[in-house]
Amino acid sequence: MRLLMIEDNESVTQMMELFFLKEQIDVTFVHDGKVGYERFLKETFDLLIIDLMLPSMDGMTICRKVREVSDIPIIILTAKESESDQVLGLDLGADDYVTKPFSPLALIARIKAVSRRLAPASNDDKILSGTTHSLQTEYFQIDKTTREVLYKNVPLEALTPKEFDLFYFLIEHPRQVFSREQLLERVWGYQFYGDERTVDVHIKRLRKKIATEEHLFLHTIWGVGYKFDETD
Known part of the structure; x- marks a missing residue:
């Protein structure tokens, strides 16, 4: 499973990198919204993790634009108090959300759940x-x-x-x-x-x-x- 995580907070990506490495998950980190969306268009990923507050292009816009061309699973990251953002993100086509501050293990659990659903039956x-x-x-x-x-x-x-x-x-x-x-x-x-x-x-x-x-x-x-x- 190959992930693209678009998150401008480098401390968050550094923390998650350790957990992804431990779980042997292939992940690409991008810290800019527009750059992240362009990477999505050029490369092949199985799951997107998108923060809503991003420079150049916000997470809502990325989610909407991705849904115009793909049904790739999307998990959004949002502030705990931003309930309206959570609902809007789901309305735009996100499959799930994780509130900040979040437990890395909770995010890994969501990723694994998606991975099980994506695995084709033999x-x-x-x-x-x-x-x-x-x-x-x-x-x-x-x-x-x-x-x-x-x-x-x-x-x-x-x-x-x-x-x-x-x-x-x-x-x-x-x-x-x-x-x-x-x-x-x-x-x-x-x-x-x-x-x-x-x-x-x-x-x-x-x-x-x-x-x-x-x-x-x-x-x-x-x-x-x-x-x-x-x-x-």
């Missing part, structure tokens, strides 16, 4: 598990290998990695209600230490992409959580 794994990693409902076809979603055989707008993971999980468990905490643990793949609104933002984005005049598909069960249901 043919032997598919045979042993007895699944082709595809699901079909009355309205949707969703393929976990190609990460494509069809609605009535028509491709949907591209989903971000986290949107896809969330949608796939909910379709796997039709009409079953999951709390925000359960979704964070089952879909994000680790205990979430931040704000649960990340689930709300991803559900909101998904609804914009999949809901029709006839069907909402993703339902809010007030005081409990969310479910996928085609029968409404």
Whole structure:
């Protein structure tokens, strides 16, 4: 897994370099927003870690521009008190956020969770598990290998990695209600230490992409959580 971390605070990158080295993670550090975005365009990375406050080009702009051309997973770094920035970052297509000051181990855990989701299943794994990693409902076809979603055989707008993971999980468990905490643990793949609104933002984005005049598909069960249901 190759990472690009765009962070102007050199003390933060120096601290993280030690942890990345210990975990044998290949990472490129850039301290300027515009330079970081240009590196992203020229080179191949598997994950972006972007601070929101950057010189030359801020993290929000980078996130928006990246999402125009790629569905690469994005983790944003934001100040703890900047809740509006966290929500806006998720709204622009970030998959997760880590608040400053943060624990290096918490960031490593998020990176590992993404790494597990990106790892393709081998043919032997598919045979042993007895699944082709595809699901079909009355309205949707969703393929976990190609990460494509069809609605009535028509491709949907591209989903971000986290949107896809969330949608796939909910379709796997039709009409079953999951709390925000359960979704964070089952879909994000680790205990979430931040704000649960990340689930709300991803559900909101998904609804914009999949809901029709006839069907909402993703339902809010007030005081409990969310479910996928085609029968409404």
